[in-house]
Amino acid sequence: IRLDKVTQTTVAALNALPSHCGPALDHRSREEEFAVYQVVGRIVRVKREPDHDLHIVLEDPADSRERIIVESDDPDYRGNVSSPFREQIAAARRMVDQLVGPPGSEQLSKVVGLTVRVTGVGFFDMYHFQVGKSRSCIELHPILAVERVGNTSTQR
Numbered sequence: 175i176r177l178d179k180v181t182q183t184t185v186a187a188l189n190a191l192p193s194h195c196g197p198a199l200d201h202r203s204r205e206e207e208f209a210v211y212q213v214v215g216r217i218v219r220v221k222r223e224p225d226h227d228l229h230i231v232l233e234d235p236a237d238s239r240e241r242i243i244v245e246s247d248d249p250d251y252r253g254n255v256s257s258p259f260r261e262q263i264a265a266a267r268r269m270v271d272q273l274v275g276p277p278g279s280e281q282l283s284k285v286v287g288l289t290v291r292v293t294g295v296g297f298f299d300m301y302h303f304q305v306g307k308s309r310s311c312i313e314l315h316p317i318l319a320v321e322r323v324g325n326t327s328t329q330r
Contacts, residue, residue, distance in 0.1 A: 175259075175295055177318075180210045185234035185242045188213065188312050194298040195311035206296040211314060214323055215242065217288050219306055220274050226251040227315075228270055231306030235289060242308040243299070244292045245315040246270040259316070266317045273320060293319040 191206060215232025218241070222228055226248030234240035247254050249264035257263065274285050294314025299307070307313075 175208050175210065177210060177262075180212050180293060182212045184236070184240075185213050185215050185232055185308070186237055186240040188242055188296075189234075189240050189308045189310055191310040191312055193310045195300060195307075204298060206312060207298060209296050210293060210318065211296055212291060212293045213242070213314070214289060214291050215244075217285050217290060220285060221305075222277060228267075228274065229304070229306075230270075230274075230292075230317075232290070232292065240308075241306045243304060243306050243313045243315075244294055244317050244320075245313060246320075247316045262318055263316050266319055269320045270317060273322070289323040291319075291321050291323050292317055 188211065194204060213232065214235060216235055216238075217230055218233050218238075219231040220228065228246040230244045230246070232242050232244060246267050247263050249255070249257075249260050249267055254260055254263055273288075273290070292314055294317040297313050297315040298311050299313050299315070300311065
């Protein structure tokens with residue numbers, strides 16, 4: 175993974191990549207999966223998954239039909255414990271937890287409508303009925319950083 179270069183892009187541009195939604199290998203194999211991207215998006219959904227990942231659905235501020243899933247991994251779960259990127263995953267998870275609150279927090283629903291800047295690694299996930307997936311099936315997984323953009327929420 176090329177951590178030294180961050181590609182600033184949009185949710186719409188990531189949706190426009192050639193689609194790779196079919197059965198996926200359990201490892202990175204495509205060029206886009208070795209790149210780090212940074213997007214600005216509005217949070218439309220947050221869900222804690224059984225695998226301890228936090229799925230955040232972002233919509234493009236310029237077009238609410240353009241969406242992408244960004245995922246924050248649990249640094250202390252399964253293979254992440256021995257990952258060479260564990261410290262970065264842990265730092266990013268702390269950023270996400272500051273934003274969305276700890277497990278069981280009522281804060282999850284309060285972040286819907288916030289605009290955030292997310293930096294993460296490209297990953298083509300196979301289609302498995304996930305809400306908010308991009309047309310290309312690319313996700314930012316794992317998230318490496320997240321920060322609020324602007325001062326106010328635009329609750330809907």
